[in-house]
Amino acid sequence: MTAKRRPSEVLADARRKDSREKRAKVLAVVEEMVARGDAVTLASVAKTAGVSNWLVYAEGVREHIETARKQQAGKGRRDRQEGLSPSAASLRTDLELSRQEVTALRGERDRLKAALQRQLGQQRDQIGSADLIARVEELTRQNEELASEVGDLRLVKSELEAKVEELEDDLAAARSSLRRMIRAENSGPALA
Template sequence: MTGKRSPREVLAASRRKDSRDKRARVLAVVDQIAARGDAVTFAAVAKEAGVSNWLVYAEGVREHIEAARKKQAGQPRRETQSGLSSSAASLRTDLELSKQQVAALRGERDRLKAALQRQLGQQLDQVGSADLVARVEELTRQHEVLTAERDTLRREKAGLEERLAESEEDLAAARSSLRRMIRAENAGPSPA
């Protein structure tokens, strides 16, 4: 009684069968993930089932995933039950231990800093006062030499400035004399 089906009918039947197979695979994956105690998420189901994200949100599949998620939300996590995650009390204890360790490290840092300051102070104290007196005398001698050089240079400068002023006066006089001579020469011989 089955007549020959058209290619269109064959293709439609094939698509329906493929869709049923994928949906069945998604539902099986949801059950497997929940049985393992892993978190049931839309992305995890789509990835593990090898289907598109669109399919896990499709009607009939979405409801099954949401039901599994609600069921998991009401149960304690497998990680907590098997000791894989920390409880709040354990985290508080770790925090308190960390605070104590930080305080101990700060104390050690302060002790080392004080010891270093004492050591540097001792090194400065070990520099003998004789060395300091010798250095002060050396600096005093250098100061006297430099002061004498400065005074000599100031005197030389004053002498040079004086010679420059004299030279400028001589130059001005020579220019004035030259101008008179040029005027007299340009005026020609005077009538007698």
């Protein structure tokens, strides 16, 4: 049978186990960061591993992180010496060239945008002018047709007025003739 442990012993064992797990996690994170080529710093390891900053400074952990940092620093120096990694001056030159290219591209974009706006404006004006010209021609034709129709109607009106006047004269003459006939009939021999 095992001896009964006191609560303080259980707590101490749990803390030791938790510490071992966190340390193992930190060492695994350091190896992953080195494999990915991420910059290994004490703060970045603590953040990535999700542990406190004091743990990455603890004895046995800090040495692994410092070794990884030295390996990365040595690799960067070797890469620069072998021409595999760009120098700071090369990066500044690339940045300046990129800025000049961006400026040139923005200028070209602005020129093309202005040219497109002018062209679209001209097309709209031409379409508008063509439509207006067609509409004016249509209205002019309709006006001429209506003027011709008005002339024809005036001619018909004058002919009808002349006919009405002639008919009124005929009617007046017929009335006058009818009155005479009625008078003659009334003044004629009386029948018994």
